Amino acid sequence: MTDPNPSPRAFSASAPLKGKIAILGDKSISHRALMLSALAVGTSRVTGLLEGHDVLATAAAMRAMGASIERTGDGEWVIDGVGVGGLLQPREALEMGNSGTSTRLLMGLVASHPITVTFTGDASLSSRPMGRVIDPLSQMGADISASPGGRLPLMVRGLAPAIPLAYRLPMASAQVKSAVLLAGLNTPGITEVIEPIPTRDHSERMLKGFGADLNVETDGDGTRRIHIRGEAELRPQTIAVPGDPSSAAFFIVAALIVPGSDVVIANVGLNPTRAGLVEVLQAMGGDIELLDPREVGGEPVADLHVRHSALKGIEVDPAIAPSMIDEYPILFVAAALAEGRTVTTGLDELRVKESDRLAVMAAGLTAIGAQVEESADGLAIDGTGGDPLPGGATIAGHLDHRICMSFAVAGLVGKAPVTIDDMGPVATSFPNFEALLESLQA
Numbered sequence: 001m002t003d004p005n006p007s008p009r010a011f012s013a014s015a016p017l018k019g020k021i022a023i024l025g026d027k028s029i030s031h032r033a034l035m036l037s038a039l040a041v042g043t044s045r046v047t048g049l050l051e052g053h054d055v056l057a058t059a060a061a062m063r064a065m066g067a068s069i070e071r072t073g074d075g076e077w078v079i080d081g082v083g084v085g086g087l088l089q090p091r092e093a094l095e096m097g098n099s100g101t102s103t104r105l106l107m108g109l110v111a112s113h114p115i116t117v118t119f120t121g122d123a124s125l126s127s128r129p130m131g132r133v134i135d136p137l138s139q140m141g142a143d144i145s146a147s148p149g150g151r152l153p154l155m156v157r158g159l160a161p162a163i164p165l166a167y168r169l170p171m172a173s174a175q176v177k178s179a180v181l182l183a184g185l186n187t188p189g190i191t192e193v194i195e196p197i198p199t200r201d202h203s204e205r206m207l208k209g210f211g212a213d214l215n216v217e218t219d220g221d222g223t224r225r226i227h228i229r230g231e232a233e234l235r236p237q238t239i240a241v242p243g244d245p246s247s248a249a250f251f252i253v254a255a256l257i258v259p260g261s262d263v264v265i266a267n268v269g270l271n272p273t274r275a276g277l278v279e280v281l282q283a284m285g286g287d288i289e290l291l292d293p294r295e296v297g298g299e300p301v302a303d304l305h306v307r308h309s310a311l312k313g314i315e316v317d318p319a320i321a322p323s324m325i326d327e328y329p330i331l332f333v334a335a336a337l338a339e340g341r342t343v344t345t346g347l348d349e350l351r352v353k354e355s356d357r358l359a360v361m362a363a364g365l366t367a368i369g370a371q372v373e374e375s376a377d378g379l380a381i382d383g384t385g386g387d388p389l390p391g392g393a394t395i396a397g398h399l400d401h402r403i404c405m406s407f408a409v410a411g412l413v414g415k416a417p418v419t420i421d422d423m424g425p426v427a428t429s430f431p432n433f434e435a436l437l438e439s440l441q442a
């Protein structure tokens, strides 16, 4: 799915960003909306679906396994499901492109169906660890043969009926949690996931919304115990997908660091398991006001009014990491413009995303003149206090959309332009990123 022809692009010092934009649908919720609709009995309707390459990979996979999935308009999709237990043997390997979420969640679904599925992906996805889902799914009875190091391409031979499992997550990962819960959907009895550190809870919310028998208990120390009763019948739903806070993040930071900016970002999902960045930027002195708080698709949403601000460096509490895990690359850009030092820790997971986001951000920020120290699990950044960054480098995006967009935003405050070697990967999660940026510069 990655474009073989790179699209390099230079970003340079920007006039103030002004105006109002709306953010496209949440990627995590869009994946789950397609998967659960494809497993319901009857017709579901989704509006605001993110039509990025990652979500389209999920749509193609669910179609290949028997669901009827039609696009009826911009972000409007109609899905006829096969019923839990009804996934069909796909004729070919499922090509997951760049998408970790598609791969890991679909491995969970396949694990408890009597089908055998090969998963392939691009160079980035093929370097990411799948052992974290292979372990629990094998315990449930799936037979999985992977490439060396537990990598793609890999083949999952599902077992039906699968064996219910009580699984304690060894790392804070919503993808691993979701893979086990989705495997549990077609497994007799109760499957339990024990989550010591809470992560995004879209799977739990949506499974309940579709009528699955799922409950969550929280222990005194905050550990969550999630139980799902298998062999469920899911009821079709009408879902409005809220805007993606992980995409909004780039424009929140752009408005904070480009002098004179005053922007309203409409339709931003603010589920507490996703909203950590707003909290951290406010603690750094960012002027971010929440307008018209409301609910969309069972999730809290607001419009954000963001104005250019003098940011101050802070020490970021590692406990907040799961609620802003994809937002660290752009937080590092904000930190590079803040006054004083920003210190982040507890970010080992950033090393196994689309790229090693600690190493790639440290190298790229250093190349454009920021002061960065990389540690095993975080970055310490001494900011400019609002002065422009020198810029003037070409950044390798490493097939990582969030790296490309972070350095695009950094270019807006560069003395010399910042060039991204290939903006193609941005289409995985934020196909209209450049169009929205241009609209705020007009």
Ligand SMILES: O=C(O)C1=C[C@@H](OP(=O)(O)O)[C@@H](O)[C@H](O)C1
Pocket: 027, 028, 029, 101, 172, 173, 174, 175, 176, 178, 200, 325, 326, 349
């Ligand atoms: O469940 C999800 O939709 C996601 C979970 C996170 O990954 P991990 O589970 O690996 O932390 C996140 O980084 C990814 O973009 C989407």
Ligand SMILES: C=C(OP(=O)(O)O)C(=O)O
Pocket: 054, 098, 099, 100, 101, 102, 326, 353, 354, 402, 429
């Ligand atoms: C990590 C990400 O996605 P995925 O794991 O689905 O590739 C991301 O979007 O930042």
